[in-house]
Amino acid sequence: xxxxxxxxxxxxxxxxxxxxxxxxxxxxxxxxxxxxxxxxxxxxxxxxxxxxxxxxxxxxxxxxxxxxxxxxxxxxxxxxxxxxxxxxxxxxxxxxxxxxxxxxxxxxxxxxxxxxxxxxxxxxxxxxxxxxxxxxxxxxxxxxxxxxxxxxxxxxxxxxxxxxxxxxxxxxxxxxxxxxxxxxxxxxxxxxxxxxxxxxxxxxxxxxxxxxxxxxxxxxxxxxxxxxxxxxxxxxxxxxxxxxxxxxxxxxxxxxxxxxxxxxxxxxxxxxxxxxxxxxxxxxxxxxxxxxxxxxxxxxxxxxxxxxxxxxxxxxxxxxxxxxxxxxxxxxxxxxxxxxxxxxxxxxxxxxxxxx
Amino acid sequence: xxxxxxxxxxxxxxxxxxxxxxxxxxxxxxxxxxxxxxxxxxxxxxxxxxxxxxxxxxxxxxxxxxxxxxxxxxxxxxxxxxxxxxxxxxxxxxxxxxxxxxxxxxxxxxxxxxxxxxxxxxxxxxxxxxxxxxxxxxxxxxxxxxxxxxxxxxxxxxxxxxxxxxxxxxxxxxxxxxxxxxxxxxxxxxxxxxxxxxxxxxxxxxxxxxxxxxxxxxxxxxxxxxxxxxxxxxxxxxxxxxxxxxxxxxxxxxxxxxxxxxxxxxxxxxxxxxxxxxxxxxxxxxxxxxxxxxxxxxxxxxxxxxxx
Numbered sequence: 001x002x003x004x005x006x007x008x009x010x011x012x013x014x015x016x017x018x019x020x021x022x023x024x025x026x027x028x029x030x031x032x033x034x035x036x037x038x039x040x041x042x043x044x045x046x047x048x049x050x051x052x053x054x055x056x057x058x059x060x061x062x063x064x065x066x067x068x069x070x071x072x073x074x075x076x077x078x079x080x081x082x083x084x085x086x087x088x089x090x091x092x093x094x095x096x097x098x099x100x101x102x103x104x105x106x107x108x109x110x111x112x113x114x115x116x117x118x119x120x121x122x123x124x125x126x127x128x129x130x131x132x133x134x135x136x137x138x139x140x141x142x143x144x145x146x147x148x149x150x151x152x153x154x155x156x157x158x159x160x161x162x163x164x165x166x167x168x169x170x171x172x173x174x175x176x177x178x179x180x181x182x183x184x185x186x187x188x189x190x191x192x193x194x195x196x197x198x199x200x201x202x203x204x205x206x207x208x209x210x211x212x213x214x215x216x217x218x219x220x221x222x223x224x225x226x227x228x229x230x231x232x233x234x235x236x237x238x239x240x241x242x243x244x245x246x247x248x249x250x251x252x253x254x255x256x257x258x259x260x261x262x263x264x265x266x267x268x269x270x271x272x273x274x275x276x277x278x279x280x281x282x283x284x285x286x287x288x289x290x291x292x293x294x295x296x297x298x299x300x301x302x303x304x305x306x307x308x309x310x311x312x313x314x315x316x317x318x319x320x321x322x323x324x325x326x327x328x329x330x331x332x333x334x335x336x337x338x339x340x341x342x343x344x345x346x347x348x349x350x351x352x353x354x355x356x
Numbered sequence: 357x358x359x360x361x362x363x364x365x366x367x368x369x370x371x372x373x374x375x376x377x378x379x380x381x382x383x384x385x386x387x388x389x390x391x392x393x394x395x396x397x398x399x400x401x402x403x404x405x406x407x408x409x410x411x412x413x414x415x416x417x418x419x420x421x422x423x424x425x426x427x428x429x430x431x432x433x434x435x436x437x438x439x440x441x442x443x444x445x446x447x448x449x450x451x452x453x454x455x456x457x458x459x460x461x462x463x464x465x466x467x468x469x470x471x472x473x474x475x476x477x478x479x480x481x482x483x484x485x486x487x488x489x490x491x492x493x494x495x496x497x498x499x500x501x502x503x504x505x506x507x508x509x510x511x512x513x514x515x516x517x518x519x520x521x522x523x524x525x526x527x528x529x530x531x532x533x534x535x536x537x538x539x540x541x542x543x544x545x546x547x548x549x550x551x552x553x554x555x556x557x558x559x560x561x562x563x564x565x566x567x568x569x570x571x572x573x574x575x576x577x578x579x580x581x582x583x584x585x586x587x588x589x590x591x592x593x594x595x596x597x598x599x600x601x602x603x604x605x606x607x608x609x610x611x612x613x614x615x616x617x618x619x620x621x622x623x624x625x626x627x628x629x630x631x632x633x634x635x636x637x638x639x640x641x642x643x644x645x646x647x648x649x650x651x652x653x654x655x656x657x658x659x660x661x662x663x664x
Contacts, residue, residue, distance in 0.1 A: 051568060053564050072570075073564070073568045073570075074567055074570025075570065080565070082561040084561050088579065088583065089584075090583040099569055099579070100569035103569045103570045104570060
């Protein structure tokens with residue numbers, strides 16, 4: 001078990017594509033860490049560079065006090081679960097789980113004992129003689145996890161561990177993975193493009209864009225206080241309202257309406273400045289009656305989210321979204337008012353969060 | 357069952373069964389008409405000659421003389437003559453060496469090695485190597501034979517000039533080695549291309565998974581690559597074993613000599629039947645070759661069918 005540290009890590013692919021641009025990152029021992037970002041942002045490259053499957057162009061990777069930058073993947077003492085699980089089709093479950101031990105020249109009896117022990121822990125004990133082709137997707141994933149656990153590596157790396165499961169199973173696996181990681185206490189880095197997955201599982205996460213880390217923080221931090229408009233737009237199951245604004249005294253002019261300056265930006269703005277005002281649909285209060293400091297307009301779309309509704313208001317030709325609890329949803333064409341919560345609204349100057 | 361959206365008659369699976377037999381819906385007659393030309397060609401050019409060879413093998417048919425006009429059925433005489441003739445067994449043994457050396461070891465090992473080394477390469481090196489290997493394959497046999505005779509020539513050959521040993525008689529001193537290397541060179545392209553395609557189907561994550569476990573290059577081959585391309589290996593072995601077994605091109609280099617030292621079965625048949633004129637005996641040996649081929653094919657197909 002070990003902490004992971006990246007110092008100025010850079011990866012340039014042949015052809016000049018800069019996948020990682022001088023990244024610094026510290027992942028403490030035992031943390032469940034998510035790398036999140038849109039496709040092509042470099043998150044998978046980062047994970048693969050950690051594993052040693054890609055060689056870093058510059059900078060260093062330190063795992064548990066040991067600089068492993070130039071070390072072969074097999075000697076780094078990390079284990080990885082691949083997106084397709086990479087189970088060997090010609091080996092049964094026991095042999096698959098025990099494979100890394102076999103390479104490390106662990107005796108056959110010891111290997112099988114260890115495989116059986118880990119397999120039983122993951123509920124695979126009835127399946128140990130089967131081939132991967134005879135297992136369901138969820139079972140295959142557990143075999144891949146068992147293989148990783150059997151290695152007793154210092155760190156685990158998961159590459160999109162849930163993306164090959166169907167939607168229902170994915171939720172179960174999410175809970176299961178989080179519980180397992182907590183019990184094992186092994187430093188784990190996982191890559192995902194699904195922000196809900198990252199928010200749900202990770203202790204902390206890094207949001208990446210084009211080879212840069214745009215924000216590192218706990219799920220609560222990145223959700224409530226995105227450090228820039230990229231993270232603000234990327235995180236959240238309903239996209240954050242990002243609206244052009246101008247400072248007018250102690251209010252902001254947004255889409256022709258006046259809203260109070262958010263708590264986080266108080267005293268940090270200059271008169272007449274042009275900014276971006278951000279508020280999540282979840283952090284607005286919707287009402288049919290005009291209210292102080294709210295954005296008023298006509299309801300153009302109502303989307304059902306299950307226990308709530310996402311209402312889109314046309315406020316002077318600007319779309320503003322608000323989440324409305326079930327039962328209170330307006331009809332299309334109604335007049336409505338969305339009042340942002342002052343303690344949750346944010347202001348971005350040149351794309352970066354304005355805060356003390 | 358609440359979903360009674362279709363009448364119970366539609367649940368009858370008879371139509372589905374009919375589709376599985378006649379997917380194109382042509383009917384027996386029209387489907388037969390489509391297959392007939394191909395079947396006719398196969399019958400005329402493959403089945404009939406094969407049967408004719410078996411028939412000839414039972415006769416004392418000769419190229420010239422009385423038996424050419426008036427051949428008689430001699431039963432199994434030709435076959436008995438063959439299996440009691442040391443020259444036949446010598447040829448069989450040489451053919452075995454030829455197949456093992458040039459096909460199973462030479463072409464497969466070399467073809468796989470080239471494919472493995474080039475698997476992650478792009479650009480000029482790969483194109484040049486592949487181009488050269490494939491060139492050896494697509495050149496006409498007569499041209500290739502001339503090139504090799506020029507290469508191995510005793511007094512003015514390229515190889516002797518390169519090695520600085522003029523006068524070394526490669527084709528006389530090492531006839532089998534010469535034709536084995538010649539055939540390896542000639543046929544490697546097929547194996548290389550087949551393995552190149554096969555290696556492209558090995559999931560990279562499986563190799564990476566093995567690498568992360570600390571597997572060496574050989575262990576990766578043993579545990580990931582070979583199990584994945586097992587079918588390709590067997591198919592490749594089947595094809596090139598049969599091709600090499602029946603290959604006549606060694607004749608172009610050594611003419612079976614010196615003194616029968618490179619007389620593989622294909623050459624042996626040619627010498628017996630066409631140079632010696634003993635068509636009946638040659639046909640009998642051809643029938644035996646056919647049987648050996650059949651055994652080889654069945655052996656590989658069995659391996660291929662037995663899943664792991």
